[in-house]
Each structure stands twice: as structure tokens, then as C-alpha cells.
Amino acid sequence: MTGQRMATRAAACATAVVLAVTGGTAAQAVDDIESLPAEQIADRSRDALLDVRSLHLRARGDLGENRSPMTVDLRLDRSGNCAGDVDLGKDKGSVEIVKRGDAVWLKPDSAFWENQVPVGGSAFESVLAGRYMKGSASDSRLRPVVEACDLDTFLELVSDNADNSDTAAGTFTKGRATSVDGVRTVPVTRTLDGQKLTAYVDTGGTHYPVRITVKGDGADAAVDFSGFDKPVPTATPSADETVDVSAVLGRAPAQS
Template sequence: MTGQRMAGRVSGVAVAVVLTVATGAVARADDGFESLPARQIADRSRDALLDARSLRLHSRGDLGKGGPAMTVDLSLDRDGNCAGRVDLGDDQGTVEIVKRGDAVWLKPNADFWENQVPVGGTTFEAVLAGRYMKGDASDSRLRPVVEACDLDTFRALVSDNADSSSGTLTKKPVTRVEDTRTVPVTRTVHDRELTVYVDTGGRHYPVRLTVHGAGADAAVDFSGFDEPVPASTPSPEDTVDVSALLGRSPAPS
């Protein structure tokens, strides 16, 4: 196994979520917000999302990429701090992620080592013994994870896709997402219906984004806007240096 392979596998899920969000035309409080046209509602939601200093995103479902349905639950901010968990689906493995400052911690479970690292995975699992592997944010082997954990990367992708004119925006009747009153705005692109549910109050953040059709059936929930990313980090006793771990040459398992 290599650091690049693990980092790429973990960050690939998060990046897929980001790109799905960016593809949808996604969002300050004014009287009559609910009566605004779909385009203005979507634009305000996008702007609110781009202004956030931190957020939590929870994605689940199948993005139509031919793999199992995955789950991503990450809190991230503009300072590059991040905490959360990625589940690859179908018992393919989970990875816990913590990034604070210049340090990154990853803890794959037994299913990850067995399915994602068939050669040598059990050896790595035995060496870690339930601990995190720790590395520096500057380590090129962990760069994909570092980038995926940075809210500025997420914001750049959303901003770069903000002027997409594919499909027609349609406003749907007001509905509730959990306890939040929202206005759904829908767009169909390449046989996929993307719907962003925009909070009718406050700063009009996007609350949920769904993707249906052409093999995709997924949802992304947004919450925790401008709330601090959890600051706790694994203790030294609960970590193994990534260079020491990857420097080993495990026998085939």
C-alpha cells in the first residue's frame, strides 16, 4: 500500500461530493424571499455558502459512478481544519479523518485494510492496532486528503461552477427539511435532477442538495455554518507516524 493510494481513496469520495454540489446552481434575509424567482433564490443560497467560514457536510447515496453507495460526514473550515468520517459502503471500509494545523491523522478500520489493501493490509492493521496514522500536511502522500479537508478548496469549486447555465431552474412549493422551512430549486442536467433546498430564513443557506436519475441517487446535507470544527486530536499514544508505517515492507496477506 502507498500513502497516495489511501489518500486518493479517502479524498476521492469527498471530492465527488464537492463536484456534485458545485454542479448544482447553489445560496441575506429579505422580506418576500419565498416569492423571488428561482434564479435569485439559487444565487443567494450560493453566495451564503461561499461566505461561510466553516460548515459540516453529510453526503450519502450513489453518485452513479459504478461503485457502492458511500457516506461522507466532514466538518471543515477555511483554516484547513477538518474532522469526520468516510464510509466507502458495502462493508468496504471506513476511515476517520482529523486535520488540525499542519498535522493529519487517519484511522482506517479492518474492512478498509482487507478490501482496499489486499496485499499487506493485515500487516498494516496489526501495526496500527486501532491507532491513527499521523503525518504532516506538507507530506505529498497526504495532499489529496489535505486539499479535501480545506473549505477554500470546496469554495473554489463552487465558485468556478457558479455561472453554469445548463438546464432550467424551477422553483417548487415550500417544504420542510427536518425542522427548517425551505424553498426547493430544481435543475435537470444530463438526465439528472438536482434540487437545492434553501432556508427561507436567516442567511438563506442551502440545507440539502439531492441528485436523482441516470444512476445517481444521493443527498448532501449542510449544517454547522460558522461553527468551530471539533478541536480534539488523537493523543501521541494513539498515533503511529505515517513514514514509519509506510516504510515497512509487509509480506503479502
Template sequence: MAGQRTAARAAACAAVVVLTVTTGVTARADDGFESLPAQRIADRSRDALLDARSVRLRAHGDLGKGQEALTADLALDREGNCAGSVRLGGDKGSVKIVKRGGTVWVKPDADFWKNQVPVGGSTFGAILAGRYLKGAASDARLRPVVDACDLNTFRQLVSDNADTAGGTLTKGAVTTVDGVRTVPVTRRAHGQELTAYVDTGGRHHPVRLTVRGDGADAAVDFSGFDRPVPSATPAAKDTVDVSALLGRTPAPS
């Protein structure tokens, strides 16, 4: 379904912000983190993100160029487990997502069906009646959700795009973000300003990433590093099998 691509756009939004700020050749230092050059701070932040076993990301805003604004709140790990939600701007709808092992559940609301699946969406929504759509993670019709809810997919996007960012990278003054002491590093390129706020302590994870300019205004907040993804799954009475709703012919991959 076309609407399922929303989750993938949410992950892509986060990945674009990360990879365009935190690319470069890895360099390490044992102490004096705040005094390191901007590139080394960015490198260590990227490495810490790539090393994480799990993370919670909250993305909001848009990347400009006509893309829809959205809000996403997803906890995801390397095993492909995921839990959270994605909401489009205005009244365009939202979808809850749960993925556990080889099974995925999605729960679009009425506005989502109406706006993202204009042909037949309202009928699908009526049949579901507030229940989750359940399917196998291998089902091509659910592939966008599955890909978005896998930390390995996110990590690969960041890793594959290393060393490709242009522009200049500069370091700002130490500041506090959500109670965390951070050093901001900013990359300016192609009319945009991308900033990573990097935790000065611990593993030096990114705390917040922002992109501004050229019509873009988006941010991604990171938390919950290495914490388990919530394991609760919808009850059988609250689900409808994807094949029962959409038919048994898989969509093209």
C-alpha cells in the same frame, strides 16, 4: 495510499451536487425571498455557502457511473481544520479523519485496509492496531485527505464551476427539511435532477442537496455554519507516524 482517496471522493460528491445546482450570476433582494425566481434563490444559496467560515457536511449515496456508494460526515473550515469520518458501502470499510493546523491523523478500520489497499493493507492494519496514522499536512501521501478536509478546496470547486451548468432551473413549493422551512430549486440536465433545498430565513444557506437519475442517488446535508470544528486530537500513544509505517520516501504528488 489508494484508500486515502476515499475522503477526496466524499468531498467531490458534495461539490458536484452543489456546483451543478447553485451556479449562475449573483442577484440579491432585500425581502420576499420565497417569491424570488429560482435562479435568484440558487444564487443566494451559493453565495451564503461560499461566505461560510466553517460547515458540517454529511454526504451519502453515489453519483452513478460505477462509482462506489459512500457516507461522509465532515466538519471543516477555511483554516484547513477538519474532523469526521468516511464510510464506504457494504463491508468496504471506513476511515476516521482529524486535521489540525499542519498535522493530519487518519484511522482506517480493518475492512478499509483489506479492500482499499489489497497489497499489504492487512499488514498495515495489524501494525497500527487501532491507532491513528499521523503525518504532516504537506506529506504527499496524505494529500487526498488534506485536500478533502479544507473548506477552501470545497469553495474553490464551487466557485471555479460557476456559470457552466446547463439545463433548466425551476422552483418548487415550500417544504420542511429537518425542521427548517426551505424552498427547493431543481436543475434538470444530462438525464439528472439536482435539487437544492434553501433555508428561507437567515443567510439562506442550502440545507440539503440531492442528485437523482442516470444511476445517481446522492444527498448532501449542511449544518453547523460558522461553528468551530472540534479541536480534540488523538493522544500520542494512539498514533503511529506515517513515515515509520510507510517508509521515508514520499509518494508522487
């Protein structure tokens, strides 16, 4: 099913924004983060992000390169649990996602079936009748969703980028403190491939990046982070709300 890759694509968009502003060297311990150089502030935010056990990630907008604007809204943790949805934008459809342990539930809407699965989509929608598809995390057809739901995968990309940072990617600059959703932040910015990327770093407590934006060269997107170390909701769809994924796709599960 073509749309199975949408969660990975959306998460990759969010990751791409984060990677561009979280490289650098280890920061020195200074209490007043606003007095630090911009690169050290970026380092602090990266290190804080790498320590989280769970978070709420919301990415929205257009990263350019002929990508359609979309929104991904996921709560996820290092155990691979997640809950949220992906909206492909422009009435192209959306999908609710729940993953708990080894079980995965997906609930595409009507627009998704119409636009993402033009051949056979209406038949799939009829079988589901408003219910969730349920499958195993080991089902290779669901692997893109499973990978998008794993916070460890996301953080490994951030860590790998820090270990292989491109010193030619441009220096960081620091802006004036500003408020983001009621949180006092200090923005740090760098320019990469014609795009301006800014991380808004919490100035109090743990210095998490609470928002990262990318603008320029056709891109206009933002990634918000919140709910640090708060558990992913444990509620899962009931049995009468689900249909086995093989009944929808019409073949036996493919094992990894």
C-alpha cells in the same frame, strides 16, 4: 496506499452535486425569498455558502457512473482544519480523519485494510493496532486528505462554477416550501445530463442550502449542510493513540 484517495473522491462527489445547482447571476435583494424566481433563490444559496467560515458537510449515496455508494461526514473550515470520517459503503471500510494545523491523523478500520489494501494491508493494520497514523500536511502521500479537508478548496470550486456557468444546462424551477430536518426550505431544481438536482434553501435568516439531492441516470445521492460558522472540534488523538505514518508505510516522508 490506494485508499488515500478516498477522501478526495468522496469530497469530489459532494462537490459535483453542489456545482450543478449553484450557478447563475447575482440575485436581487428581496426579503421574502419564497417570492423570488427559482434562479435567484439558487443564487442566494450559492452566495450564502461562499461566505461561510466553517460548516458540517455530510454526503451520502450513489452519484452513478459505476461509483459505489459512500458517505462522507466532515466538519471543516477555511484554515484547513477538519474532523470526521469517510465510509466507502458495502463493508468496504471506513476511515476516521482529523486534521489540525499541519498535523493529520487517519484511522482506517479492518474492512478498509482488507478491501482497499489487499497486499500488505494486514501488516499495516498490525502495526497500527487500533491507533491513528499521524503525518504532516506537507507529506505528498497525505495530500488528497489535506485537500479534502480544506473548505477553501471546496468553495473555490463553487465560485469557479458560478463564474463559468453553462447557460445550456437547463433552467431552474421552484417547488413548494417543505421542511428539511426541521428547517423551512424552498426547493429549486434543474435537470442536467438526465439527472434531477434539487437544492433545499433555508427561507429564514441566511439562505443557506441545507440539502442538495441528485436523482436519475443511476444516481441517488444527497449532501446536507449544517453547523455554519461553528468551529471545527479541536480535540486530537493523544501521542499514545498514534503511530508515525512512515512507520506504517515503511519509508521516509515524501515532501511536496
